[in-house]
Structures are given as C-alpha cells and as structure tokens.
Amino acid sequence: MKTTPRIVTLKTRDLIDDTQHDGCGECQTSCQSACKTSSGVVNQACEQ
Amino acid sequence: MIHTFQLLGYNFVLDICSGSVHIVDDLVYAIIERLKDVPRDVALAVLSVNSSSALPENLSSAKNNDSNSDMRHELIDTLSPRYTKEDVEDAMNALLALTYDDKLFCEKDPFEKWRVLNQHRNLPTSKGFECDNKDRNIQTKILECTSCDHENGDVWKERLKSCISTGTSNANKTLKAYDGYVCNSKVEGVVPENLGDCSFKKADGAVKALCLNVAHACNLACSYCFAGQGKYKGAQALMPLETGKRAIDFLVEHSADRHYLEVDFFGGEPLLNWPMVKETVAYARSLENKTGKRFRFTLTTNGILIDDDVIDFTNREMDNIVLSLDGRKSTHDRFRVDRQGSGSYDTVVPKFQELVRRRTQGTHYIRGTFTHANADFLNDILHLLELGFTQISMEPVVSPPDMPYALTPDDIVFIKQQYEELARLMIQRRKEGRPFTFYHYMTDLEHGPCIYKRIAGCGSGTEYLAVTPTGDLYPCHQLVDNPAFLMGNIWDGITNTALQNTYRHLNLLSRKTCRDCWAQLYCSGGCAANAFHTTGDLFGIDEKGCELFRKRMECALAIKAAEALDG
Numbered sequence: 001m002k003t004t005p006r007i008v009t010l011k012t013r014d015l016i017d018d019t020q021h022d023g024c025g026e027c028q029t030s031c032q033s034a035c036k037t038s039s040g041v042v043n044q045a046c047e048q
Numbered sequence: 049m050i051h052t053f054q055l056l057g058y059n060f061v062l063d064i065c066s067g068s069v070h071i072v073d074d075l076v077y078a079i080i081e082r083l084k085d086v087p088r089d090v091a092l093a094v095l096s097v098n099s100s101s102a103l104p105e106n107l108s109s110a111k112n113n114d115s116n117s118d119m120r121h122e123l124i125d126t127l128s129p130r131y132t133k134e135d136v137e138d139a140m141n142a143l144l145a146l147t148y149d150d151k152l153f154c155e156k157d158p159f160e161k162w163r164v165l166n167q168h169r170n171l172p173t174s175k176g177f178e179c180d181n182k183d184r185n186i187q188t189k190i191l192e193c194t195s196c197d198h199e200n201g202d203v204w205k206e207r208l209k210s211c212i213s214t215g216t217s218n219a220n221k222t223l224k225a226y227d228g229y230v231c232n233s234k235v236e237g238v239v240p241e242n243l244g245d246c247s248f249k250k251a252d253g254a255v256k257a258l259c260l261n262v263a264h265a266c267n268l269a270c271s272y273c274f275a276g277q278g279k280y281k282g283a284q285a286l287m288p289l290e291t292g293k294r295a296i297d298f299l300v301e302h303s304a305d306r307h308y309l310e311v312d313f314f315g316g317e318p319l320l321n322w323p324m325v326k327e328t329v330a331y332a333r334s335l336e337n338k339t340g341k342r343f344r345f346t347l348t349t350n351g352i353l354i355d356d357d358v359i360d361f362t363n364r365e366m367d368n369i370v371l372s373l374d375g376r377k378s379t380h381d382r383f384r385v386d387r388q389g390s391g392s393y394d395t396v397v398p399k400f401q402e403l404v405r406r407r408t409q410g411t412h413y414i415r416g417t418f419t420h421a422n423a424d425f426l427n428d429i430l431h432l433l434e435l436g437f438t439q440i441s442m443e444p445v446v447s448p449p450d451m452p453y454a455l456t457p458d459d460i461v462f463i464k465q466q467y468e469e470l471a472r473l474m475i476q477r478r479k480e481g482r483p484f485t486f487y488h489y490m491t492d493l494e495h496g497p498c499i500y501k502r503i504a505g506c507g508s509g510t511e512y513l514a515v516t517p518t519g520d521l522y523p524c525h526q527l528v529d530n531p532a533f534l535m536g537n538i539w540d541g542i543t544n545t546a547l548q549n550t551y552r553h554l555n556l557l558s559r560k561t562c563r564d565c566w567a568q569l570y571c572s573g574g575c576a577a578n579a580f581h582t583t584g585d586l587f588g589i590d591e592k593g594c595e596l597f598r599k600r601m602e603c604a605l606a607i608k609a610a611e612a613l614d615g
Contacts, residue, residue, distance in 0.1 A: 006076055006142050009151065010069040010612055011494040015502070015569070016156075023500030025174045025306055029257035030506040031524065032310045032346050034370050034413035034441040034487045037274065038578065040597060041497050041505065042570040042604075043490040047308070048498075 013046075024048050050084040050153070051566035052077065055602055056472055058609040064566050065154040069493065070146070071609045075131050075139045082123050088153040094120045095144040173254075174501040174511065254304035257507065259514040259525045260295055262287040262325055263316035267352050268392055270383045272419060272453055274446050278316030280516075280529040286321045287517035291538070292328035295515045298538040300339050312346040314514075314525055319353035329365050346370065348415075350384070351396035351403075359403045367410045370441075371400045374416040375428020382421055383453070401436060412439055413487055418463075419445040419453035426466045426473070433484060441487035444596060446526070446578060460592060464599045471603035475610040489604040491570075502556065505572040509535070509551025523551055526577035551576075554586055561589045567598045 026047040030040065049064040059077035061070040061084075072080070083091050093116040127136050146152040264285045266278030278284075299309050311332065313325050325347070332343045347362055348370040362369050373396060374380040381391025404412060414437040418425035425442050432440055444463070447454045455463070470486060477483055506512065509523030516528060519538045527533040536543040556562055556573040574597065578590040 006073050006139060007146065008071045008609075008612060009146070010071070010608055012067045012069055013494055013496055013498070015067050015499045018499040021498075022176050023174055023498050025176075025254065025256065025500075025511070026308050027174060027497055027501055028308075028344075029310055029512045031259070031508070031512065032257050032312050032344075033368065034415050035443060036314075036348065036370070036415075036525065037417075037443050037446045038488075038575055038593060038597070040488065040570065040574070040600075041501055041572045042601070043487065044497050044501065045492060046495050046497055 049564070049566060050080065052080055052084055053602055055468065055606045056475070056610070058606055058613075060602070060605060060609070061152070062566060062605075063152050063154050064569070065156060066151050067569065068146075068151040068154075069605060069608070070152070071613065073139075075127065075135060076143060078127060079123065079136075079139055079143060082119075082126075086119075088147065088155045090116055090119075091153045092144065092147055094123065095140045095147065174497075174504045174507060176500055253302070253510075254306050255299060255302040255511055255513055256306040256308070257310035257312075257512040258295055258299050259312045259314050259512070260287065260292065260318075260328070261315055261514060261516050261525065261528060262292065262313050262318045262328075263320040264517050265320055266315060266317045266350070267320060267386065268317070268350050268384055269387050269389075270385065272383045272417065272445050272447060272451075274526060275316065276529060282529070285517040287324060287515075287519075289324045289327050291515075291517065291519045292324055293331045294519065295538050296328060296332045296335065298541075300335060300341060302541075303341065307340070307342055308344055309341050310344045310346070312348060314348050317350050317352070318347060319349050319358060322353065322358065326361060329361075333365075344368075348372070350392065351399050352392060354396075354399040354403055359406050362403070363407050363409065369403070369407070369410070369412040370415045371396075371403070371412065372416070373397065373400060373414050373432065373437075374418070375422065375425065375442075376431045379416075379418075379422045379428050383417075383419070397435060404437065413441045414439065415441040415443065415487075417443050417445050419447075420455055420459055421453055423455070423459040423462050424466065425463070426469050429470060429486075430473075438484040439487075440484060444593070446581065448581075455592065460595060463596060467596075467599050467603050471606050474607055475614075478610075479614070488600045489607055491601075491604045491608070493608060502569045502572050505555050506575065508576055509548065509554065523547070524577055526575075527580070550586065559587060559589065565594070565598075567594075567601050570601050571597050 024047055027044050030044060033044070051060075051062040051064060053060050054077070059072045059074065061072050061077070061080050062068070063070070079095075083094060086094070093113065124133070124136055131139075143152060150156065261280075264279050264282060266273075266275075269277045296311070299311070303309055311328075313328075315321075318325055329343075329345060332345075336342060344367040345365055346368040347366050349358075350372045372384070373393075374382075374384060377391070377393040380393040384392050386392060400414065414432055416425070416428060416432070418428065422428060429440055429442060444455055445453060471489065474484065474486060474489065504510075506524075512524060513535065514522045514525040514528050515538060516522070521535045521537055521542060522528045522530075522533050523535060533547065534544060535547055542548050554573075554576055556568060559573045562568040562573050571594075574590060574593055576586045578593050579588040580586045582588065582590040582592070
C-alpha cells in the first residue's frame with residue numbers, strides 16, 4: 001500500500017544563495033512574453 | 049511569515065522568508081494552523097514535546113514557560129480525538145526538524161539587507177543593485193552595523209545614516225571614528241563578502257527591451273482596448289523604417305553588457321506596418337555579429353492580416369508570437385469588431401490555426417481578455433482547446449471601474465472559482481496525456497527568477513521602454529497615451545531624468561503595502577501602470593489585481609503539488 005508522506009517539500013530556488021552572486025540581467029522582460037497588462041515575474045525563466 | 053491554504057485536496061504551508069513550499073497532511077496542517085502566527089522560539093518550544101535535550105539552552109526556558117506548555121497541551125488535546133499521541137508527536141517532530149532547518153518559522157529576513165540598501169538609494173535592477181549614492185563607504189558601514197550584534201551598533205548606524213544628509217566632511221570624520229571603534233572588529237566575518245561588490249554594482253542603466261509601437265492605427269475597433277483602438281488618444285501613425293532602425297541602434301547603444309535584447313512589435317496592429325517590421329528585423333539581425341548581441345523578437349497581432357508571408361517570416365524570426373483571441377465566438381465578437389461593427393472571429397480563427405500548425409520553433413500564445421461579460425472565462429478556454437490551441441494566456445480586462453465591462457467585486461469572487469476550476473482541468477488533462485499551458489500558471493520554483501529580478505520587478509521605465517511611431521520614449525506600452533510619462537526620444541535619449549529616477553526607485557522594496565503580503569516574491573510588486581490607472585499612484589497597489597494574482601499563484605502551486613505527488 002502506498003504510504004502518503006506527512007510532509008513533501010517542493011524544491012525551490014535558494015534566494016539566500018542568490019545574494020552570493022550577481023544577477024545576469026538577461027531574463028525576459030515580463031511584458032515581452034504574453035501578458036502585456038499584468039506583470040508578474042515568477043513565470044520568467046532564469047537564463048543562467 | 050507563514051501562509052497556509054487548502055486547494056484541490058492539497059494542504060499548503062508556505063514559509064515566506066525561506067521561500068519553502070510544503071505540502072502536508074491534515075494533521076500537520078492542523079498543527080500549523082494553530083501555530084503559524086507565533087514567533088519561532090514559541091513554535092520550537094511547543095513542538096518540542098519530548099525532545100527537550102535537542103533544544104538550545106536559550107529555548108529551554110521557552111519550553112518550560114507556562115503559556116507555551118499550555119499551548120502544547122491544548123494542541124494535543126484538540127487533536128487527540130482524531131489522532132493518536134504517537135501520530136501527533138511524529139508530526140511535531142517533523143515540523144521541528146523543518147524549523148531547525150530554517151524551512152519553517154524562518155525569521156532570517158533574507159531581504160532585510162536589501163531593504164537597507166534600498167532605503168539608502170541603492171536601486172535594484174535585474175542584475176544587482178546600482179549604487180545611487182556617492183557615499184558607498186558609509187553605506188557599507190551602515191550594513192555592517194545592521195548585521196552587527198554589538199550593543200552600540202544601532203547608535204553607529206544612526207550616526208552614519210545622518211552623515212548622508214549632512215555632507216562629506218562630516219561623513220569622513222564619522223567614518224574615521226567608526227573605523228577606530230571596537231564594533232568594527234566584531235563585525236568582521238559577519239558581513240557577507242558580496243556586499244562590497246555585486247550589491248554595490250556600478251549603475252549601468254542598461255535598457256534591454258523595447259516595445260516598438262510600429263502602428264498607432266488598427267484595423268479593428270475593440271471597445272475595451274487600453275490603446276484607444278490603437279491610436280493612444282493621438283493621431284493615427286505608422287513608424288517609419290528609419291525610426292525603427294534608430295530604435296534598434298538606441299537599444300544596442302544603451303544595452304551595456306546585456307547579450308539578449310528584446311523587441312516587441314506592437315501597436316495598434318503591427319501588421320499594418322508589416323514591410324517596416326521585416327526590414328527592422330533584418331537590420332537588427334545585421335548588427336548581431338558585429339555587436340555580439342542576440343535579438344529576440346515578439347509580434348503581438350489581432351490576426352486580420354496574417355498570410356503565408358507573415359506565417360513563414362514569423363516562424364523564422366519571431367521568438368514569440370502573441371495572437372489575440374478571446375475565446376468563444378460570442379465572447380470574441382462582443383468587443384473585437386471592425387470599424388463597421390462586424391466581429392472578427394471568423395476571419396482570425398482559421399489564420400491562427402494555420403499559423404500555429406506551421407510554427408516549428410519559438411513560442412506562441414493565444415492571448416485573450418476577459419471582462420464582466422465573460423467572467424466565466426473558463427468556457428472560453430475550453431473553446432480555445434476545442435479549436436486545438438494549447439498555449440493560452442487569458443487576462444483580466446484593464447479598464448476604469450465605471451465602464452460596463454469592468455470587473456465587479458462579485459466577478460472577482462467568481463473568477464477566483466474559475467481559476468480553481470482551470471487548475472483542476474489542467475491537472476486532469478495532464479493525467480490524460482492532453483496537457484496545455486496557461487501562461488499565469490507557468491512557474492519554475494527551482495530555476496525561476498533570482499532575488500534581484502524579484503526585487504526589481506518588471507523593469508518598466510528602466511530596462512524596458514515603449515517607443516511611439518515618432519520615436520518618443522515612454523516607460524511602458526500602457527502609458528503611451530499620457531504625455532506626463534514622456535521620458536525622451538530615441539535620438540536624444542532619456543531627458544526626463546526625474547521620471548526615470550522615479551522608475552528606478554519603483555520596486556518591491558518601495559511598495560510598503562507588499563511587505564506583509566505572502567506573494568511579494570512571486571509578483572514583485574505588480575504592474576506599475578495598473579497601479580497608476582487604479583490609484584493614480586505608480587507606487588500604489590491595484591488591490592483587485594493583487595487578489596487575482598494571489599489566487600493564480602495558489603493555483604499554480606496546486607498544479608506543482610499534483611505533479612510532485614501524483615506523478
């Protein structure tokens with residue numbers, strides 16, 4: 001029988017670790033994708 | 049900060065400071081619901097039901113504190129009818145481990161130092177922080193004092209802060225005194241090394257993306273259009289080729305070391321100026337080898353003028369195509385009509401289908417708008433799926449609240465339900481091997497944007513500008529109709545430096561309202577143009593938009609949960 005884990009932690013970007021490096025500034029500008037009227041950055045892919 | 053929610057059968061616990069996303073069972077969720085607002089030390093004490101030896105010395109007293117002990121007993125009593133003591137202890141131990149691992153009740157505010165930087169005019173860009181203040185040494189010291197646990201650290205911090213406003217000589221004097229102070233030796237090793245370099249990155253003021261409004265004219269007359277049927281409250285105009293070429297040159301000249309440069313052909317309807325679009329692309333391509341830049345083009349079109357040439361050229365040259373289609377014929381033809389009032393659905397759908405069928409590279413989106421008239425926009429998405437489209441974006445209408453098609457408070461409630469149903473549909477279709485993409489549910493938690501991008505936001509007015517047919521520059525395409533937002537032009541550059549400066553200061557950290565919002569690092573403060581249109585203030589908050597964004601984010605996470613747990 002499949003046992004459901006009590007807690008599943010999704011893998012997320014380590015934002016603290018980001019502070020150890022430069023950003024590259026190359027990621028797509030939000031409104032160049034598909035929204036044009038409602039910004040949100042989390043759906044932009046990282047270029048690094 | 050902890051945010052909890054239940055959606056589509058999943059229980060979520062989001063630890064905002066660490067960015068952790070946990071999917072938990074009902075017992076763990078019940079425990080967190082009771083504890084989520086308590087401080088970390090209280091949580092640790094309450095969770096340490098039978099592991100006092102594991103508690104740091106300074107928390108042992110917290111564990112033995114009567115009120116914490118009462119909370120622990122109350123929690124266990126509350127849960128005891130449904131769960132065994134062993135289950136509760138097992139759950140608490142699991143939570144305790146996460147807390148020790150700083151993935152729960154994390155109180156290290158990872159953004160505190162960025163907030164300090166921002167406060168002292170170090171401005172975030174997607175590349176790092178620009179230093180807008182000559183007194184870099186002083187700011188470094190302020191950060192040291194902020195990180196320092198010395199009892200006089202705060203005193204020095206305040207003294208140094210005051211130097212910025214009282215002049216350099218005073219600053220140098222204070223710095224000298226500070227450097228000789230014992231506090232300095234204590235902070236060595238506390239301040240991350242990177243603060244001296246990347247965080248105070250020299251301002252390059254790069255522009256990396258242009259929205260080229262190649263046509264202030266349109267062959268449709270959609271009444272809900274934020275661009276005023278393509279004319280942006282001005283005269284009809286097409287951008288001359290020479291202006292387009294100069295815009296490309298402007299972009300290259302101002303792009304600093306950015307490799308990828310983005311150009312969106314927009315309008316109005318850009319296909320009304322199609323030969324110019326093709327020539328501008330050719331010109332930009334001709335610069336790639338000699339400049340080392342790579343252009344990424346996007347075309348946003350209503351589809352009326354799509355033909356074989358457009359299909360072939362866009363497939364070859366455009367990295368992305370945005371095709372405007374609102375969904376069902378009745379929905380689409382309600383607003384998207386020609387000058388005679390006839391709907392455009394029958395004209396554009398076969399063209400879009402053919403374009404998508406022949407598209408072999410790059411991305412495309414069918415991009416719709418929903419209004420008060422079709423708050424049941426899920427039915428429109430279902431229709432788009434029936435038509436064979438699988439890359440979909442559907443946006444709430446941007447409009448003054450007094451327009452008949454504006455979304456009402458009741459609509460917002462209903463739309464949130466629609467978003468949930470949409471997530472359910474996506475999960476179901478993925479299981480059936482018929483997946484589709486909804487733009488706003490796309491999120492890569494592990495490899496998404498870095499902290500700089502999340503703080504800097506969309507980049508309007510800084511790295512992203514809109515260009516009118518006459519070559520004028522505006523912060524973004526949504527503000528082109530407002531002369532107050534004229535920033536300069538592509539020949540003289542940005543001349544309205546006051547406005548530029550405003551946009552440089554416009555970021556997540558400067559929006560105080562966002563500070564307590566769990567979604568701040570997913571949305572980065574939202575759309576400045578929407579904030580301005582809704583509140584009259586670029587630094588304001590489009591609350592309706594925020595509410596919908598938060599719902600979309602929860603739905604996106606539910607889809608992630610389904611992928612993680614159900615395969």
